Amino acid sequence: MLPVDLSELTPTHVESLVDNEVAESLTLEYKQQLPSKESSDEKRAFLYDVVAMANAAGGDIVFGIAERRGENSNTGIAERLSGERWSNVKLR
Numbered sequence: 001m002l003p004v005d006l007s008e009l010t011p012t013h014v015e016s017l018v019d020n021e022v023a024e025s026l027t028l029e030y031k032q033q034l035p036s037k038e039s040s041d042e043k044r045a046f047l048y049d050v051v052a053m054a055n056a057a058g059g060d061i062v063f064g065i066a067e068r069r070g071e072n073s074n075t076g077i078a079e080r081l082s083g084e085r086w087s088n089v090k091l092r
Contacts, residue, residue: 001027002060017065017078024067024076027059032066032082 004013016022017030024030029049035042053059066082067074 001058002062014062014065015081017062018080021068021077021079023078025059027053027057029053029059029061030065030067030076030078031061031063034063 002009002013003016022028031046031049035046049061053061064082065078066080068077068079069075
């Protein structure tokens, strides 16, 4: 899970996931981007992740983080920020 409650989350917290090479876990998942509107496979994979977390221990999905690639697949380790940066984002 993220190190703080969402109401206290800052860009620095997200950047620290990359800086500290934090790996995905049962309660933390990285997505480089939202699923595209055209790809039902991407939507299906996203929904699978959401349902798996909801049925397990809960957790956080962080968009805009690319994972380090291993020899044949992603390693689950945060490598770089890849998303858009917004200022003054308000969480509901």
